[in-house]
Amino acid sequence: MLVDDSAATRAFFAQLAEKCTFDLHACAAADEATTLLDAHVPDIIFLNVMMPGKDGYTFLREVRTRGALGATPVVIITSKDYAQDRAAARDLGVNEFLAKPVTGLEIKALVDKYCLQSAARD
Amino acid sequence: MKPYFRFWGVRGSYAAPHKTHLGVGGNTSCVEFVCGDQILVCDGGTGIISLGEDLVKRQGPQEMMVLFTHYHWDHICGLPFFQPAFSPAWKIKFFGPGDSAADIEKRLSDQMKAPYFPVETESWAAATEYVEAPDGRFSHGLFEVIRFDVHHPGVTYGYRINVGGKSVVYVSDNEIQFLKTSIEKRKEEFEAHEQGLLSQMIDEHRESEIALFRDTDILIHDAQYTPHDYTMKRGWGHSCYVETVNLAIDAGVGCLYLYHHDPSYDDAKIAAIHEECLSIIRDRGSDMECHVAREGDRVEI
Numbered sequence: 001m002l003v004d005d006s007a008a009t010r011a012f013f014a015q016l017a018e019k020c021t022f023d024l025h026a027c028a029a030a031d032e033a034t035t036l037l038d039a040h041v042p043d044i045i046f047l048n049v050m051m052p053g054k055d056g057y058t059f060l061r062e063v064r065t066r067g068a069l070g071a072t073p074v075v076i077i078t079s080k081d082y083a084q085d086r087a088a089a090r091d092l093g094v095n096e097f098l099a100k101p102v103t104g105l106e107i108k109a110l111v112d113k114y115c116l117q118s119a120a121r122d
Numbered sequence: 123m124k125p126y127f128r129f130w131g132v133r134g135s136y137a138a139p140h141k142t143h144l145g146v147g148g149n150t151s152c153v154e155f156v157c158g159d160q161i162l163v164c165d166g167g168t169g170i171i172s173l174g175e176d177l178v179k180r181q182g183p184q185e186m187m188v189l190f191t192h193y194h195w196d197h198i199c200g201l202p203f204f205q206p207a208f209s210p211a212w213k214i215k216f217f218g219p220g221d222s223a224a225d226i227e228k229r230l231s232d233q234m235k236a237p238y239f240p241v242e243t244e245s246w247a248a249a250t251e252y253v254e255a256p257d258g259r260f261s262h263g264l265f266e267v268i269r270f271d272v273h274h275p276g277v278t279y280g281y282r283i284n285v286g287g288k289s290v291v292y293v294s295d296n297e298i299q300f301l302k303t304s305i306e307k308r309k310e311e312f313e314a315h316e317q318g319l320l321s322q323m324i325d326e327h328r329e330s331e332i333a334l335f336r337d338t339d340i341l342i343h344d345a346q347y348t349p350h351d352y353t354m355k356r357g358w359g360h361s362c363y364v365e366t367v368n369l370a371i372d373a374g375v376g377c378l379y380l381y382h383h384d385p386s387y388d389d390a391k392i393a394a395i396h397e398e399c400l401s402i403i404r405d406r407g408s409d410m411e412c413h414v415a416r417e418g419d420r421v422e423i
Contacts, residue, residue, distance in 0.1 A: 005330075008322035015316075050271045057277070061221075079301035079327065082275035082357065101305045101320060103312060 001042035002026045003033040003059065004077070005051040009100075013046070016104045022111055030054035034062065041069055044114040046107070047094075049078040049085070060092055073114040077102050125157040125264075125286045125423040131169020132415040134295070134346050134360065134382035135196050145389035147417020150196040151294050151382060153342065155423075157285050160263030161186035164281060164292045169417065170200035178205045187253075187262040189269075190218030191294050192278040193229045202234050202241070212248040215262070217269075219277040223252035270334055272296040274359035280334065288423045290340045294382050297344075298365040301327045303356065328372075335373035340423065342415060343370065345380035348395065367399045370410060377411040379421075 002013045002024060010026040017024035025040060027033040031054060033045075045063070049056040056076065064070045073095040078085065081099035089097050096110055131149035139148035150167030161177075163170065163186060170188075177186075186206070191197055206212040220226035230252075231243040243250075253260065258269045266284040271277065273296055280293035302324045312320060335341055345363035347355060352362035363380060370378040380399065383392055396414045403410055 006323060006326050008319045008326055011322075012316065012319045015319075050273070055271060055277075079304065080273060080275075081300075081304060082359065084275040088276060099304065100301055101308055101312070101323065103308075104316070 001033060001036070001040075001044070002046045003030055003051075003056065004046070004048040005029060006048065009048070009077070012104075013107065016107055019104075020108055020111070022115070030056065030059035033059065037063070037066070037069060042072060044073045044075065044111060046075045046077050049076060049080055049089075057088070057092060060094065064093060073117075075110055123158070125155070125288070126420055127153055127155045127290065127423065128420045129153055129169070129415050129417055130173040131165070131167045131200070132381060132383055132417050133167075133196070133385050134344070136385050137168045137196075138385035140388070142388035142390075143385075145416070146383060146392050146414060148385075149417055150199065151191075152200065153292060155265065155283060155285070155290070157264045159183040160265060162262050162265050162267070162283065163188045165189070165191055165197045165294060166201040166204065167196050167198070168200040171203045174200075174203070174205035174207075178209060184209075184211045185213045187215040187217065187265075189267065189279075189281055190216070190230070191272075191280065191292075192219055192274065192276055193233075194276075194295075195233075197294065198230065198233055201230065202239055207243075207246045207248045207250070210247040210249075213251075214248050215251045215253050217253040217255065217260070219279055220252075223254050226252040226254075272334075273298070273300050278359075282334075282338070286423060288339045289337075290342065290423060291335055291338045293334075293341070293343045295344050295359055296361060297357075297359050298331060298361045298369050299328070300356075331369055332373045335370065335375055337374045339376045340379065340421070341370050341373075341375045341377070342379045342381045344382040345395070345399075346382050346384045351384065363395050363399055364402065367402050367412060368406075370412075371403065371406055371408045375410055377413070379413050379415040381415040383415075 005028050047056045075096040076089045076094050077098045079100045086097050131152035132147045133150045137148050137150050149169035151165040152167050152169030153164045155162040218226055234242050260267055268282040269279040272280045283290045305320050343366050344361045345366040346360035347362045349362050399412050
């Protein structure tokens with residue numbers, strides 16, 4: 001799952017998903033993702049921080065309280081490449097932190113890593 | 123009386139009470155907004171100390187709301203010396219980044235705990251309240267306030283303040299065009315077919331920056347660095363004045379106040395920065411007003 005208000009970032013992930021054959025559920029807003037999570041549990045969530053409406057950190061705190069869903073790996077992808085933001089993300093229990101722009105190789109490596117872990121658990 | 127605001131502190135980073143700096147002012151961030159008997163304050167840098175001394179002398183209302191953009195020192199370090207907080211006559215509401223009212227209180231009060239300060243917030247005599255605003259909107263008297271996230275280390279807010287049919291946007295700390303330079307640095311790592319999407323990301327980010335300030339009557343914005351100093355301090359969360367003035371023009375701002383001046387810049391250097399900004403405005407054929415935020419200046423809204 002990708003949660004990002006940037007249409008270009010969603011398009012970038014969609015191209016990569018097609019090329020690397022993974023399923024992508026892309027949401028433009030945190031509330032849209034919250035609704036989708038009622039019906040679908042992803043193997044990994046890529047999450048932007050600064051978004052109109054609910055920000056990424058608020059969404060993350062909500063996800064972490066949702067039972068089994070709370071253990072879903074979360075990767076922050078943000079333009080805010082500051083040490084304090086990396087620390088704040090770590091305190092909130094994110095699994096990875098990537099500063100934008102994010103390359104296809106970086107995304108693919110994390111999809112492989114966490115989807116393999118998910119498959120091993122299953 | 124028309125609503126107005128007054129600059130009590132205009133410096134960024136740390137106070138600069140040097141003879142060569144006092145034409146602009148040496149205190150750190152604090153702006154007071156007044157509408158009738160309502161008082162709204164943005165940030166509690168050292169400027170809030172003089173504001174507090176003035177407030178306790180006024181024969182006016184004894185209620186106010188203080189908004190914090192974030193909790194870096196230069197925005198909170200005047201609060202331990204804010205006289206109204208120590209007076210039982212006053213009611214003070216506080217708002218800023220935080221997960222809850224208790225979290226906001228903790229962030230503000232921790233700076234007054236031992237070993238950093240001799241008197242804790244428990245000694246405050248004013249009636250204090252820490253405000254939550256889950257949807258980011260609230261009112262204080264006739265002021266309508268909308269908070270939004272800006273580009274600065276940690277969670278940092280900007281505020282749109284609507285009053286008397288006018289809009290003032292207060293953004294003390296904001297690094298403009300950060301994503302653009304991040305993309306330019308790594309552009310070669312991306313494949314040819316991805317370059318178009320990178321350009322689209324830059325355009326989207328610019329549009330989102332413009333949207334925050336679109337058609338604002340008065341913008342008070344971070345303009346801390348010269349282009350030369352910005353190259354050495356990229357990633358510190360502040361803007362070069364060239365980016366600030368261009369963004370304000372692009373957003374159709376009516377009047378820009380250059381704010382959060384670097385404490386190492388004296389009056390002459392800030393005057394030169396102002397001249398450069400006016401030159402950019404002329405060259406772009408804009409009719410936007412542009413002023414240096416000066417301590418003590420009062421501006422009708």
